[in-house]
Amino acid sequence: MPRRNWAGNVRYAAREFHRPDTIDDLRRLVAGSTRLRAVGSGHSFNRLGDTDGDLVSLAGLPPTIEVDRERGQVTVAGAMRYGDVGQHLHTQGYALANLASLPHISVAGAVATATHGSGQTHGNLATAVAALEIVTADGDLLHVDRDDDTFAGIVVGLGALGVVTRLTLDVVPTFDLRQYVRLDLAPEALDEALGSAYSVSVFTDWRTPRLREVWRKQSTDQSPPEADWLGTTAADEPRHPVLGMPTENCTPQLGVPGPWHERLPHFKLGFTPSSGDELQSEYHVPRTSVAEVLAALAEVAHLIAPVLQVCELRTVAADELWLSPNYRRDSLAVHFTWVDDADAVLPVLAEVEERLAPFAPRPHWGKVFVTDPRALAARYPRYADFEALLADLDPKGKFRTDLLDHYFPR
Structure with a gap:
């Protein structure tokens, strides 16, 4: 596994690096760890994704893509890249309404940070999420969808609420x-x-x-x-x-x-966009x-x-x-x-x-x-609600980082 992020400005401090190949293995790993973070494409430029405990990549899990034509949705493995999801959807006659400038980023990581494309009528990538599956601090598998009261707090979760394994996204006809x-x-x-x-x-x-x-x-x-x-x-x-x-x-x-x-990304999937x-x-x-x-x-x-x-x-x-x-x-x-x-x-x-x-x-x-x-907290009307969600889903701080502690102190 990489020991640095994509840009190379963050050297991960994790004591162990893991790449489970089944959900059960992941659940056991999460349950047995005291400090753990999931890493996707490593495209964060700060220490949001860093930990001094266990760092886990989901790239070893099956890269599943399941299209539900009746609902107009697709369910994908969280570690999949948007570029790969896009290619598959297009062959099935479907599309996502928006994409970021890089098709190389992972779905779960981009959603967790509200990464976005462009267009004044288009929401960021997280707004396409209709449901997600997450491994919580005790190793349980939690499914949440738009009917859940805390759904809007969990989707852009900063990796602080658990390890997101699968996401269901809204799709539109290809164009x-x-x-x-x-x-x-x-x-x-x-x-x-x-x-x-x-x-x-x-x-x-x-x-x-x-x-x-x-x-x-x-x-x-x-x-x-x-x-x-x-x-x-x-x-x-x-x-x-x-x-x-x-x-x-x-x-x-x-x-x-x-x-x-x-066309929506600025860069091709098969090329490194920059150094x-x-x-x-x-x-x-x-x-x-x-x-x-x-x-x-x-x-x-x-x-x-x-x-x-x-x-x-x-x-x-x-x-x-x-x-x-x-x-x-x-x-x-x-x-x-x-x-x-x-x-x-x-x-x-x-x-x-x-x-x-x-x-x-x-x-x-x-x-x-x-x-x-304090200034940042004042700019988010639901900031305190997210803090309460953190305390509820991760009371012992298993998924916390120094950056999270700085902005969401316990």
């Missing part, structure tokens, strides 16, 4: 998309651009006031953007979000039609504050740019999941891919958080952030 990249967007046009297609991502490096690229993933029955769309120009060759990185790693652009699972020499942070702020947020960040652009690889702006629809950054708030997600230098990045991150503070930013749980615990 095709075209991806167009537009260049040089004026900041005042950002709000309109974000709502212009099925999924939209805007990239900037904060070195100039204008926004470098707009990636529009639009339905095949939507007309291509006009030549002078919002004052931009069309890219005449494939692009990578990070300048200088190989474009063959990216999903097809230039308006070439293709299935949803090969991993990076840190990432992300903050979710009200969708209605786009112009004000841009202006606030522009005040510290001179600090951001020297330690930044790229910044991505996306939208995510509101939901009812207790610890989702999009809880009851349509959101603008401001994502930073930093250079791999924590000493240089963290002081800038503190400045970014200070500028965003008036907008009550909610950080992505799996990224790097320095938010004060």
